[in-house]
Amino acid sequence: MIRSLLFDMDGTIYPLQGGFSQSPAYQEIKKRMVDFIRERNRIDDAKAKKILIGIKERYGRNVSVGIETEFGIPREEYFSSVWDIDPAAYIPKDPALRKNLELLSERFEIAILSDAPRCWINKVLEFLQIEDLFEGRIFDGQGERNKSAGSAFPWAAERLGKPPQEILMIGDEDEIDIIPAKKAGMKTAKIGAPTDADYCAESVAALAQLLLGKKRRLQIGVMGSAADLAYSKEIEWIAERVGELIAKSGNIVVYGAEKDYDSLSTAAARGAKKADGTTVGVTYGTGKDIWDTQNTDVIIVSGLARGGGREFTLINSCDSVIAISGGSGTLTELAMAYQLDIPMIVIEGSGGWADKLANTFFDGRKRRRVIGAMTPEEAVETAIRESTSRIVAKEANVIPK
Secondary structure, eight states: OOEEEEEOBTTTTBBBSOOGGGGHHHHHHHHHHHHHHHHHTTTHHHHHHHHHHHHHHHTTHHHHHHHHHHHHHOHHHHHHHHOOOOOOTTTOOOHHHHHHHOOOOOOOSEEEOOOOOOOOHHHHHTTTTOOGTTTEOOOOOOOOTTTTTTTHHHHHHHHHTTOGGEEEEEESSSIIIIHHHHTOOEEEESSSOOOSSEEEEEEHHHHHHHHHOOOOOOEEEEEEOOOOGGOOHHHHHHHHHHHHHHHTTTTTEEEOOOOOOHHHHHHHHHHHHTOOEEEEEEEOOSSSSOOTTTTTTTEEEEETTTTHHHHHHHHHHHHHEEEOOOOOOHHHHHHHHHHOOOOOEEETTSSSHHHTTTOOSTTTTSSSOOOESSSHHHHHHHHHHHHHHHHHHHHHSSSOO
């Protein structure tokens, strides 16, 4: 049984493209390493860079150890100078992160294990407003132990007072987080691309869903203008792209299946089928005689009128909705989503009600904001994140601690 969650920080708690060593933050830190060596030794940049290369060859990732050993400069002095950068310039802020960590902390003990120095860890956790969730359980890389050598994992288990098999190590890098943790006897979870870890998830929110409740494919609704509003080919392409991306994420496109003409929602279904995705069309009245049967896997015949009853069935079947342009029907669907507290994402620049409602609330209650997205990629990513956070919040209420 897993009792403790041990989180890596950089690239795990917050996303990084290509790992920390490829991040803009680390590029700044590398520049500061050279500056530090140059200033302490009163040499030029070329000589400082040569010294740094030599230290990395001899000490690997433990540059601070090399500097202390070869120059007698305390590691604390090195860390406070080189790692003194502002996280706000490099780290995206996820408003749902704290909520997901709080839900996990109700079920598990949570801790941080990072090879980064404490000054950087503290800055990041404070910036993300989650430092209190890890109080007393932050294990940094300022000592002799580190993750890549494997020595940090049994040490962290000892500090937590748990046998390794009761700890889930969560990280984004196989060589540093996953493989050595498995060798130490821990369970593992990979954030990012699938791997040989015991669990794989695209984010902390998705991992929370996986650990706290049964994982299922998300049902993402795509709403938008009907053909009689004469949308452009460019807007139709956006709808198809949204459907394609939902399918590629492994989730399901749900849309309002019309009987008498095409629509942006139907275009999303076409995009999903191009990527071999699953589509569900909810239609009105009786009969399965919809406009596009070829690109619809499941047809739900609501037996209800278009413009009200059918739309309620449609929206209530969605974990989130993405709207593109849109007339009165799309407005009705978004209003229903608002009343049902279902996440709403609209693509800005697509026209119609999507543009009018982007980044606003439907009324003074401010239950849930209509989130504006600039691209299909951002819209789908946001829909997945918001859907997952909502599911985790709802399921956590019925799962015993």
